Amino acid sequence: MPTYYYFTCLKCRTRGGVFGEQAWGWGNFDMIESFKYLAHHIRTCGENSIRVISEDVDDYVDQLHGEYNTFLEQTKHIFPHSKDWEFLDRWKTLKVEEMKLKWVEENRIMHPDDRMKICGVLDAVDILKEGAGRVSFSASVTDDDGKVWKIVANMRELPILKHTYIIIGVIQEHSILGEVIEVYKMIPRVSVQEERGNDHDSGDNRAITN
Numbered sequence: 001m002p003t004y005y006y007f008t009c010l011k012c013r014t015r016g017g018v019f020g021e022q023a024w025g026w027g028n029f030d031m032i033e034s035f036k037y038l039a040h041h042i043r044t045c046g047e048n049s050i051r052v053i054s055e056d057v058d059d060y061v062d063q064l065h066g067e068y069n070t071f072l073e074q075t076k077h078i079f080p081h082s083k084d085w086e087f088l089d090r091w092k093t094l095k096v097e098e099m100k101l102k103w104v105e106e107n108r109i110m111h112p113d114d115r116m117k118i119c120g121v122l123d124a125v126d127i128l129k130e131g132a133g134r135v136s137f138s139a140s141v142t143d144d145d146g147k148v149w150k151i152v153a154n155m156r157e158l159p160i161l162k163h164t165y166i167i168i169g170v171i172q173e174h175s176i177l178g179e180v181i182e183v184y185k186m187i188p189r190v191s192v193q194e195e196r197g198n199d200h201d202s203g204d205n206r207a208i209t210n
Helices: 031-045 065-074 083-090 096-107 192-198
Strands: 003-009 014-022 025-029 050-054 115-131 134-143 148-155 164-174 178-188
Touching: 003 031, 014 031, 014 065, 031 050, 031 065, 083 096, 115 148, 115 178, 148 164
Parallel strands: 148 178
Antiparallel strands: 003 014, 003 050, 014 025, 115 134, 115 164, 134 148, 164 178
16 A cells, blocks of 8 residues: 655645555655645645655545645746756656666766764763854764764853754864864754654754854
8 A cells, every 4th residue: 555745844744745655665745735735735734844754644634625725826936947857858858767876976976075964962071262252162972883983063051961862073183183174054953753742842942053
């Protein structure tokens, strides 16, 4: 049996767009309707209200015919501008399997990227310098594979010990600490259970960025 997934808005309790998972793999995706739904509800209800649900969950909301027709009228001037239209037209003579490979070939990023990303728990923090509303610090982080990393960062506030973060940065050689990750961005990683709980309790979900 196929499973269908929909975008839903927690604020106005509607759903829209659909993509399906079949026994043989991913099935149909309503590209235009999904774009219209996301664009419309992000603008009117805010991005924090958007989720993805399947029709099998308890809080699945049926879409009434009148609601859908109203949605079509509200979004008739919203339409995706996309290089994908040009791609599909340019390679329309290819078979489906050939087009899948061609899309990967044309969209692959070839220039190098020195950045790296780790996810892990903040074990310890040492303040290096404070002033002008900023704090420089070094820290140790144990990633999901158990490897311990040294990081250095300059931010508005210290991250929280024993919390889990997504860290993006570049490997650098520090004169005292040796090899470290120089942090560009440090974001709290929220579990699925925490995210669901935050639908009803706003809590403190601020991102810590440099």
